[in-house]
Amino acid sequence: xxxxxxxxxxxxxxxxxxxxxxxxxxxxxxxxxxxxxxxxxxxxxxxxxxxxxxxxxxxxxxxxxxxxxxxxxxxxxxxxxxxxxxxxxxxxxxxxxxxxxxxxxxxxxxxxxxxxxxxxxxxxxxxxxxxxxxxxxxxxxxxxxxxxxxxxxxxxxxxxxxxxxxxxxxxxxxxxxxxxxxxxxxxxxxxxxxxxxxxxxxxxxxxxxxxxxxxxxxxxxxxxxxxxxxxxxxxxxxxxxxxxxxxxxxxxxxxxxxxxxxxxxxxxxxxxxxxxxxxxxxxxxx
Ligand SMILES: [Zn+2]
Ligand SMILES: [Zn+2]
Numbered sequence: 255x256x257x258x259x260x261x262x263x264x265x266x267x268x269x270x271x272x273x274x275x276x277x278x279x280x281x282x283x284x285x286x287x288x289x290x291x292x293x294x295x296x297x298x299x300x301x302x303x304x305x306x307x308x309x310x311x312x313x314x315x316x317x318x319x320x321x322x323x324x325x326x327x328x329x330x331x332x333x334x335x336x337x338x339x340x341x342x343x344x345x346x347x348x349x350x351x352x353x354x355x356x357x358x359x360x361x362x363x364x365x366x367x368x369x370x371x372x373x374x375x376x377x378x379x380x381x382x383x384x385x386x387x388x389x390x391x392x393x394x395x396x397x398x399x400x401x402x403x404x405x406x407x408x409x410x411x412x413x414x415x416x417x418x419x420x421x422x423x424x425x426x427x428x429x430x431x432x433x434x435x436x437x438x439x440x441x442x443x444x445x446x447x448x449x450x451x452x453x454x455x456x457x458x459x460x461x462x463x464x465x466x467x468x469x470x471x472x473x474x475x476x477x478x479x480x481x482x483x484x485x486x487x488x489x490x491x492x493x494x495x496x497x498x499x500x501x502x503x504x505x506x507x508x509x510x511x512x513x514x515x516x517x518x519x520x521x522x523x524x525x526x527x528x529x530x531x532x533x534x535x536x537x538x539x540x
Pocket of ligand 2: 389390391392393401402403408409410
């Protein structure tokens with residue numbers, strides 16, 4: 255457990271300033287609301303720290319040693335071909351010529367098929383299991399990589415995507431309460447005038463903007479978890495129609511990241527190793 259990237263510490267400090275200012279906004283509440291708010295506030299910290307310090311999941315460093323030389327060469331050449339196709343599609347998209355010619359339709363099948371097979375990371379010199387991607391920021395391969403998050407200063411992958419979602423949910427709950435409390439104060443307190451009123455209005459506006467951005471982010475993540483698509487895969491057009499990882503029941507797509515025990519859906523608890531391997535065998539087939 256360690257901070258993945260010392261350079262990103264400034265963004266983490268920025269997030270902490272926002273979290274601390276949320277608590278300050280609610281110092282004048284009733285006892286019940288103060289306790290409830292404090293609990294949610296502590297959950298934000300807990301989930302945020304977990305998303306930062308828990309590893310997103312990396313392939314075992316000596317995977318390539320288990321492969322025979324000719325199989326390894328086959329995987330390397332398939333990886334090269336796959337990257338060339340993806341690169342070509344990205345260029346076409348940039349040039350707004352995304353539609354493929356008829357003779358290129360087979361390549362679509364290749365992409366979907368290649369995503370289900372092992373590939374090779376030329377930087378780590380190791381096997382990449384399906385859905386594994388190399389993060390340029392961390393300079394490591396990440397299992398079921400979603401994205402590299404500068405605000406968490408860590409990659410979000412198979413093992414910490416759950417904490418990332420929990421952080422957004424608790425932060426959204428906290429911020430929406432801040433917005434409601436400040437709005438009630440603004441509407442109900444007639445003595446609020448001048449600079450104090452302006453400060454309250456600015457706080458309410460900041461909370462509202464943060465709620466909207468956090469809400470949009472949460473909807474994006476929950477929708478794509480339900481569809482079993484990572485943020486990396488979201489950019490691959492074929493995943494929207496031919497997703498080989500999509501499970502028939504939506505709940506099973508959530509279980510892949512959140513686990514089969516519902517207590518882990520609510521609390522950012524660290525699962526013990528036996529539970530982790532059980533869940534992995536249940537739902538994440540490598
Ligand atoms: Zn790599
Ligand atoms: Zn990363």
